[in-house]
Structures are given as C-alpha cells and as structure tokens.
Amino acid sequence: xxxxxxxxxxxxxxxxxxxxxxxxxxxxxxxxxxxxxxxxxxxxxxxxxxxxxxxxxxxxxxxxxxxxxxxxxxxxxxxxxxxxxxxxxxxxxxxxxxxxxxxxxxxxxxxxxxxxxxxxxxxxxxxxxxxx
Amino acid sequence: xxxxxxxxxxxxxxxxxxxxxxxxxxxxxxxxx
Numbered sequence: 001x002x003x004x005x006x007x008x009x010x011x012x013x014x015x016x017x018x019x020x021x022x023x024x025x026x027x028x029x030x031x032x033x034x035x036x037x038x039x040x041x042x043x044x045x046x047x048x049x050x051x052x053x054x055x056x057x058x059x060x061x062x063x064x065x066x067x068x069x070x071x072x073x074x075x076x077x078x079x080x081x082x083x084x085x086x087x088x089x090x091x092x093x094x095x096x097x098x099x100x101x102x103x104x105x106x107x108x109x110x111x112x113x114x115x116x117x118x119x120x121x122x123x124x125x126x127x128x129x130x131x132x
Numbered sequence: 133x134x135x136x137x138x139x140x141x142x143x144x145x146x147x148x149x150x151x152x153x154x155x156x157x158x159x160x161x162x163x164x165x
Contacts, residue, residue, distance in 0.1 A: 002164070003164065003165070005162060006160055006162045009158070013158070019156075021155045021156060022155060022156050022158065023152035023156070023158070024157070024158045024159075024160070025145065025158070025159045025160070026159075026160045026162065027138075027145065027159065027161050028163065028164050029161065029162070029163055030164075030165075031165060032163060032165035034165060035163050035165045037135065037137075039164040039165070040135055040164040042164070043162075044133040044135060047133075047160065048133065052133070053136065054133050054135050054136065055135065055136045055137070055144065055145055055148075056136070056138065058137070059138075061140060061141065061142040061145075062138070062145055062161060063161050079161050080161050080162060081161070081162060081163075082160075082161040083158070083159075083160050084158070084160075084161075085156065085159075086149075086156065086157040086158075088153065088154050088155055088156055090153070091150050091153055092149050092150055099159070127156060127158060
C-alpha cells in the first residue's frame with residue numbers, strides 16, 4: 001500500500017476538493033528496510049498539492065501518538081497507511097486531537113474488511129461535509 | 133516538494149497543524165516504500 005494509498009487519497013479526494021479552506025499535512029515515516037529520507041523526498045510527488053506540507057518523521061513520533069489515539073490493537077499501535085480528517089476547531093495542545101474521521105490500509109492490523117478501509121471517494125465526501 | 137524534518141517531539145508538525153486551525157485538515161501517515 002503505502003505510496004498507493006497516498007496517491008489514491010490525492011487523486012480521489014484532495015485534488016477533487018479545490019477549496020482554500022483545506023490544509024494537507026503528509027507525514028512520511030520509515031516502515032520498511034530502505035525507507036529513507038531521500039526516498040520520501042521522491043515520494044512527495046505523489047501528493048503534489050500546493051496546500052500540502054510534507055514532513056519526514058524518522059522516529060515515527062506522529063504514527064506512534066496516533067496509534068494510541070485511534071486505539072489500534074495492543075502491540076500494533078503504529079498508525080501508518082492511515083488517513084485522517086480534522087475539523088476546523090481541532091487543536092493539538094497537551095495531547096493529540098482525535099480526528100473527525102479516519103480511514104486506513106492496515107491490512108495486517110485491522111484487515112481489508114474493516115469498515116474504515118480506505119475508499120478515496122468516501123474520504124472525499126467526509127472532507128466535503130466538513131467544508132460545507 | 134520540500135520535506136520538513138520532525139524533531140523528537142514533533143513540535144514542527146504540531147505548529148503547522150495548529151497554525152491551520154480554522155481550516156479542515158487532512159493528515160496522511162505513510163511510508164515511502
């Protein structure tokens with residue numbers, strides 16, 4: 001999944017939501033051998049949106065934090081291949097805010113049959129509902 | 133596109149996230165592999 005998921009979210013949701021009140025934060029984090037910062041720089045081309053800010057999270061700080069927030073199963077609390085939407089009031093103060101909604105491609109954690117398995121179109125509709 | 137390095141407390145991410153308060157935000161957590 002990985003890059004494919006980012007590409008789907010971009011092509012099916014972000015690029016079809018041309019609204020200036022949308023911000024996109026992409027956190028690239030190493031998960032496989034060979035996942036390097038240089039590889040992440042190249043991967044940014046899959047989310048080429050001008051509203052996007054890209055980060056390299058070498059230590060997986062954000063995925064670990066959201067593994068807990070999203071209540072992923074014990075021992076697998078590393079949220080990657082994970083796509084979240086936050087409403088306009090969300091703020092990260094003492095602890096990370098919970099997303100309004102989220103989807104994933106965590107095939108080995110939650111499985112492909114899980115109700116929140118990524119659908120780019122459903123993800124786009126969720127974004128649009130918050131913008132309306 | 134530019135890639136911003138996160139420190140051990142991800143303060144750069146938090147700041148960007150909070151600065152965009154007032155906007156709907158999409159956050160992608162992905163690996164480049």
